[in-house]
Amino acid sequence: MTVSAFSELGVSEPLCRALAAKQYTTPTPIQARTIPALLEGKDLLGIAQTGTGKTAAFVVPILQRLTASNQRARQFAPRALILAPTRELAVQIGDSIAVYGRNLSIRHAVIFGGVSQSPQVAALTRGIDIAVATPGRLLDLLSQRYVRLDSVEYLVLDEADRMLDMGFARDLRKIVAALPKKRQSLLFSATMPSDIAHLAGEMLINPVRVDVSPKEPTVQRVEQRVHFVDSTKKRALLTRLLGNPALSRVIVFTRTKHGANRVAEQLDRAGVLAEAIHGNKSQNARQRALEGFRSGRARVLVATDVAARGIDISGVTHVINYELPNEAESYVHRIGRTARAGASGVALSFCDPSERNYLRGIEKLTGRRLTVAEETAA
Ligand code: AMP
Numbered sequence: 001m002t003v004s005a006f007s008e009l010g011v012s013e014p015l016c017r018a019l020a021a022k023q024y025t026t027p028t029p030i031q032a033r034t035i036p037a038l039l040e041g042k043d044l045l046g047i048a049q050t051g052t053g054k055t056a057a058f059v060v061p062i063l064q065r066l067t068a069s070n071q072r073a074r075q076f077a078p079r080a081l082i083l084a085p086t087r088e089l090a091v092q093i094g095d096s097i098a099v100y101g102r103n104l105s106i107r108h109a110v111i112f113g114g115v116s117q118s119p120q121v122a123a124l125t126r127g128i129d130i131a132v133a134t135p136g137r138l139l140d141l142l143s144q145r146y147v148r149l150d151s152v153e154y155l156v157l158d159e160a161d162r163m164l165d166m167g168f169a170r171d172l173r174k175i176v177a178a179l180p181k182k183r184q185s186l187l188f189s190a191t192m193p194s195d196i197a198h199l200a201g202e203m204l205i206n207p208v209r210v211d212v213s214p215k216e217p218t219v220q221r222v223e224q225r226v227h228f229v230d231s232t233k234k235r236a237l238l239t240r241l242l243g244n245p246a247l248s249r250v251i252v253f254t255r256t257k258h259g260a261n262r263v264a265e266q267l268d269r270a271g272v273l274a275e276a277i278h279g280n281k282s283q284n285a286r287q288r289a290l291e292g293f294r295s296g297r298a299r300v301l302v303a304t305d306v307a308a309r310g311i312d313i314s315g316v317t318h319v320i321n322y323e324l325p326n327e328a329e330s331y332v333h334r335i336g337r338t339a340r341a342g343a344s345g346v347a348l349s350f351c352d353p354s355e356r357n358y359l360r361g362i363e364k365l366t367g368r369r370l371t372v373a374e375e376t377a378a
Contacts, residue, residue, distance in 0.1 A: 034058070080131070160188060225370060261276055
């Protein structure tokens, strides 16, 4: 039964076996709707967030089509290119390729900046079928001729809205210009602002459009409270709140890298295991911190907005805004880290007198007043 649900979509036996081994019994809605179209070679515009199963929706058909054409991986010349906004997301996609492709002999490499390029160049030299890349490092390797894009048959832009948010528009256009015109292109985005619609219009030919964006936005499922607290009392309040074991998997957001380190150190001193991630840490240190949190070894992850983008961690019970973000949109991104995949979650915001304006901006954007929490720092 397990195998047949995916095989009915046209997925080949070795891939079905890998999915069954992961206990994927039923295709998610985006998988059911995209896999058959992608196997037919159509372009796709997917409106979907992390948590919908979108990664398997594009990785599985690409693996199947690459395998069917039965070619050997060539030096420096991947046949599939998957672009992602952050290193973390690129690594996650690479992991998914390894898991779903375990019964196939497809080779992939993950290409991102902030680390030595040598292992990436070595993989490209050995030959890869799929490159998963962040735009900056890919362009860097392209200019050094360690990678060629003239053999790319499949292009995926994952989290395209985030890529534009992060200022990658020019890089993306440069990359797309280096690709063959004849290719299958897929674009995934959680939202559809006009710049994404424009990019889709340039990149895709007669795409199938699949929209699985939630009817009820995630923020509506998150219980949101605000604590009015003096900035000097935030630390005591955080420790006190963490005295409640119901806060079992918590992301604490700060505005600055420095703030993230400080809060993580304070928590460690208070006996709460915490990891911090922010842009100043090396890629390896960030991966280690994320793994520590994901595995449950650390109960708290302290993060800045940029560092937290694109990370998918399930089962986050609480998001705590130790400092309110100065951009209201960041608040929505932050609290979306809880209430993944239909679950509910709690977001607690610490607001000191200097942050009242930020709070007003957030309430205006989300269209609701946050409930004022009773607890204050003792
Ligand atoms: P994604 O939206 O691709 O980040 O996937 C979200 C989560 O759903 C990941 O942890 C996947 O391993 C999981 N997942 C994807 N497809 C299925 C499926 N058909 N059944 C169960 N879990 C799935």
